[in-house]
Amino acid sequence: MLTGDNPVVTARICLEVGIDAHDILTGTQVEAMSDVELEAEVEKREVFARLTPLQKTRILKALQKNGHTVGFLGDGINDAPALRDADVGISVDSAADIAKESSDIILLEKDLMVLEEGVIKGRETFGNIIKYLNMTASSNFGNVFSVLVASAFIPFLPMLAIHLLIQNLMYDISQLSLPWDKMDKEFLRKPRKWDAKNIGRFMLWIGPTSSIFDITTFALMWYVFAANNVEAQALFQSGWFIEGLLSQTLVVHMLRTQKIPFIQSRATLPVLLTTGFDYGDRRLYPILAFRRDGWTGAAAAQLLPVVGSDITELLSGGARNEALLYQTLWSMVLMLSEGALMNHSSDKIIALIFLLMSLLVLLLALWQIVL
Incomplete structure (x- = not known):
């Protein structure tokens, strides 16, 4: 708590809301400290009173220097500098105009739980974006890898262009509902950072792994169903097309969670409907x-x-x-x-x-x- 009120009033308010205020640091004491001393004190204290606007900003910067991501909630004119310098400035719709202009977030409801809901929704959105990128990158890379393997050993086209286009269309339809999918609770517990290298590593690992199903299908079509000559290429292409539709739809459910799909983590109804679109009756x-x-x-x-x-x-x-x-x-x-x-x-x-x-x-x- 950073406030310009005197320590007595501050201690009373802290008592009512359940904040430990046994050792309040005042603005006079903050002014007498060096930056190094203040950086150590902000880790020990929870309440600061009799602060000027610049002293509030100085405390925020000390917390940031210690590696914290700082959010500041305020509604007065004196809070404007701190709202501007915080990583996330939060104000309310009844705040002073300058406070609202300096804020990143303005609460329209008198409820701090709105912040939690916003954070969770943001993490869900980020997680679903990562899902889509992982699915698309790994699937496309896996298809290219499978085509290269097939082209090296099979004396005809393993799949026609129209097959690939229809398969990609059906796969894209199955992914349309991912923005409405839910994330596992474990994913929502902590913030995640964007890392393009992770997507690349995921693609290089999952893509060839998914090709194992395709290569197994090639072997079955070639040796079991005797689709091993130009005359039987339509049978080979149809077999791979069918397997591709089934496996790609299954991949949506496998990659959307780190748990066991359908049992430990079930997709939302829109995802189930779009992934089931491929099959009809x-x-x-x-x-x-x-x-x-x-x-x-x-x-x-x-x-x-x-x-x-x-x-x-x-x-x-x-x-x-x-x-x-x-x-x-x-x-x-x-x-x-x-x-x-x-x-x-x-x-x-x-x-x-x-x-x-x-x-x-x-x-x-x-x-x-x-x-």
Whole structure:
């Protein structure tokens, strides 16, 4: 507390608001101290009385010299110099005009908790900006790295330009809601500094790591599904496109928190809606498309992570159980009816896995509805 009032009045006010005022330092004592002595005293005292405007500024500068970030709250003409020199000057809407002009923040409500809310909102905004930059930089770098790896070993284009454009569009849509996402409490406990080098390091680490999923997909398409020649390049490109959509949407939830996504930290509803936009009614449309175009192992394989995400949503309580129940039942009926169209054993194995996972979704949904 820095005030121009006399020590007796100051001690009485401090007693009423719960500030320890047993050893008040006065302006006369401050004037007699050197800068070095004052820098030591400001670490020991909490209340200063009988101060002139310049003495208030001197105390602020002593605190700043000691490495503190100083905020000053005042409303009078005598507070203007300190409001100007503080790292953050805070005033109220009923303050003197010169005090308001010297301030960085003017409180419109008679509540200091507004400051806390503003700090938290600022940290949330900063955190969501960092999320977006990390996701975008690492994803783009990972895609470039994957394309370079594929181009070195594959005798055809691993993905068409239209695939990349659509994939980036869908990924950008899934990130549109990040400004409305929440931050973990651990992140909000202390201020963070902008550091471009951290983003670069994050990109160089996560980008190639995310490419592991792409390279694994390349190997599966090449060796398991025999998409290893120019005639089968459409199958290879479609397989990577599907995997890319699934993995990039999952990356949004993985990188938005340092905790376990969906379980320890769940995204806000806008984020869940935009990341789910990529799929639509994702369980039924692929099966109906297979019915029209014929079954392939790569096409059937995209159903497995879809059902896996349903299991995760049910376990975390993030799914609408009734809608999920009907969709799962309908998809299982379609899958069984289309079983006769499967010519390869690998397709039948994938279909069997899909049915078993769908059965688990069915049981979890029924269990949660009953409870």
